Amino acid sequence: MNAATQNGSARAAAAATEAKASSRFGMDLEFAQISDVGRVRTGNEDYLGSVQPDSPQRVRSHGWLFALADGVGGHDLGEVASRTAVECIVEGFRSSVAGESHFAVLNRLILAANTRIIDAGHAARVNMATTIVTCALRYDRVTVAHVGDSRCYVIRRGQAMQVTRDHTLANEQSRLGVLPSSELERAEMRHVLSRSLGSELIVKPDLAEEQLSVGDVVLLCSDGLHASVKGAELALILTPEAELNAAAQQLVDLANERDGSDNISALVIRIKNVERVGMYRGRPYRLP
Secondary structure (H helix, E strand, C coil), rough: CCCEEEECCCCCCCCCCCCCCCCCCCCCCEEEEEEEECCCCCCCCEEEEEEECCCCHHHHHHHHEEEEECCCCCCCCCCHHHHHHHHHHHHHHHHCCCCCHHHHHHHHHHHHHHHHHHHHHHHHHCCCCEEEEEEEECCCCCCCECCCCEEEEEEEEEEEECCCCCEHHHHHHHHHHCCCCHHHHCCCCCCCECCCCCCCCCCCCCCEEECCCCEEEEECCHHHHHHHCHHHHHHHHHCCCCCCHHHHHHHHHHHHCCEEEEEEEEEEEEEEECCCCECCCCCEECCC
């Protein structure tokens, strides 16, 4: 498999689109990625990475992996924490066992990334932390795992469905009924994380799985994007016909126009073909 990572440092970091797998053999997709420093900060603490199958056999045995991390502000070396998380997950996915459940793989890799960040912080005598959102795609499904407030959306038929749940103190208060959902966007604690990689010895990622169809778009993004650009607007820009590089740049431009106080990153994945499968005792079989 080929691995690619990108840490954007310019206002308009180059977006890259890949579409390599044969549509005659399993899932086929294309993607674009972009990371922008924003209008206020001088450095970029976001980090992006991907693993792409390099053969038709790998399309089915492993699939694709995408990961996005946002170094936590207020901690030291946020850019190191985000890079460490993504690199750990990329490395682990490349060496994972063929056919292993994506639920098991992503859960294990996030726990490993948490340990690596803590060890790196101890070695440097600093506290560092990061969010992480990662997804693995194979057959006709996407498995999503995350810690923190970087998000995953699935965009289908003009609607953007948020797959992840922000791990923030405000969101936890809302779930408990302490804070009305109507006040979430104005709450003082809306940016204070309740979970992150590197902040605790034990971390619990949330995992979810969604079935995909041709034309669906999966978006991973940092809060520098989703704080300014809402779901309905994401769906208007990320259409099945949109050119992905241009659409990713449009998202960044819109976030910068409205705010730009944080780094802005996005991974945009469009599904071009799927292979419908069922599962029997953990093994996939092709559906007619």
